[in-house]
Amino acid sequence: MTIKVGDRLPEGALAEFIETETEGCSLGPNTFKVSDLVKGKKIALFALPGAFTPTCSAKHVPGYIQHAAEFKAKGVDEIWCLSVNDAFVMGAWGRDQKATGVVRMLADGSAAFTKAVGLEFDLTEKGMGVRSQRYSMLIEDGVVKQFNLEAPGKFEVSNAETLLGQLG
Secondary structure, three states, X not given: OOOOOOOEOOOOEEEEEEOOOEOOEOOEEEEEEHHHHHOOOEEEEEEXXXXXXXXXXXXXXXXXXXXXXXXXXXXXOEEEEEEOOXXXXXXXXXXXXXXXXXXXXXXXXXXXXXHHOOOEEEEHHHOOEEEEOOEEEEEEOOEEEEEEEOOOOOOOOOOHHHHHHHOO
8 A cells, every 4th residue: 555645654764875974873884763764853755766767867866956955944854865776876876966965865775665655666577676666755753744656757746846845
């Protein structure tokens, strides 16, 4: 069943490649519980099929980077990019996109979280395995407040401008 507005995010874990070691976060991949990441925060999350893919790299990530200050001005604490890739790939893609410190590049390497929210997309026939559908959502303290799911092959409603326009 696909997650919808009003639902609480399921339990799960996401990984992030940490560039600078800090207290509680070692250099390299770190795994975080979703419930800990969302607690008390307003998060703009966008998910996409894969790092370094054409639409994702040319349009999806750059839009959220470009509008990051506007999201912050509207009370968004963090912007997350979620993909079914490993944390090393997401870290490299974040560096390539100049997203470090602006957008958290979160990895769902085995698609466990993506499957838990019912948004997996099987691209096995194209050699890409199970991936995430393209979508965006606004999450407040773990509850979905806005949800925008793209039709297959489209990029029309999960962009930064649409989600930004849905904020009060």
